[in-house]
């Protein structure tokens with residue numbers, strides 16, 4: 001049975017960020033993820049996890065100036081110092097929360113630019129080496145162009161090939177089903193092919209990125225597929241609720257309280 005993580009960057013936003021941990025736990029989630037914890041102290045984040053008996057499934061490494069459109073540094077040859085600093089910033093949060101995977105964002109760059117590819121490979125290797133002693137994976141996630149125009153990593157097969165070429169045990173794929181459907185389709189077959197390198201899964205409806213209970217994808221089938229494929233990680237509910245978060249949790253009812 002899949003273990004879902006509420007994405008607190010998109011869900012429960014009827015509440016202030018730190019109160020979303022309590023709301024997610026009250027709704028039956030046993031794990032959470034979010035984009036960035038950096039507006040709060042590691043201690044405050046850890047306390048919300050502890051008092052709600054929540055597991056931290058994932059968060060992103062610092063992306064730069066998100067509001068100004070920065071989406072990470074890893075594929076930016078001119079941003080290697082910022083990339084290294086982002087690792088140092090994230091580590092206290094990783095240690096305080098006990099997270100076991102962090103998302104390294106590539107940034108706005110051209111995948112056909114050799115310098116960007118070389119920079120991304122170096123950044124990924126450096127990040128993996130940095131977090132490996134702490135038992136933390138580094139995941140990379142292809143994003144579709146409609147949501148993130150110009151993002152370097154926009155192809156699942158490119159990401160797959162890079163992970164396999166690097167052949168570093170703690171570098172894995174963040175398989176966001178929403179992006180896979182938009183970029184490529186053929187979701188179940190790509191899950192079957194890539195499952196050995198998958199470190200995290202995320203879900204949302206397509207095309208609206210709402211609750212995983214309507215539109216193009218058959219999520220009850222895909223949830224069973226995750227089980228058939230032996231996926232033992234977390235499934236991040238990375239969607240924008242259509243209305244009040246709790247009113248849209250019917251899809252989650254069979255899975256509430258799952259801890260294994």
Ligand SMILES: O=C(O)C(=O)[C@H](O)CO
Pocket residue numbers: 035060103141143176179202238
């Ligand atoms: O956009 C997504 O799907 C993500 O998961 C990134 O972490 C944020 O852009």
Ligand SMILES: [Mg+2]
Pocket residue numbers: 141176202238
């Ligand atoms: Mg995602």
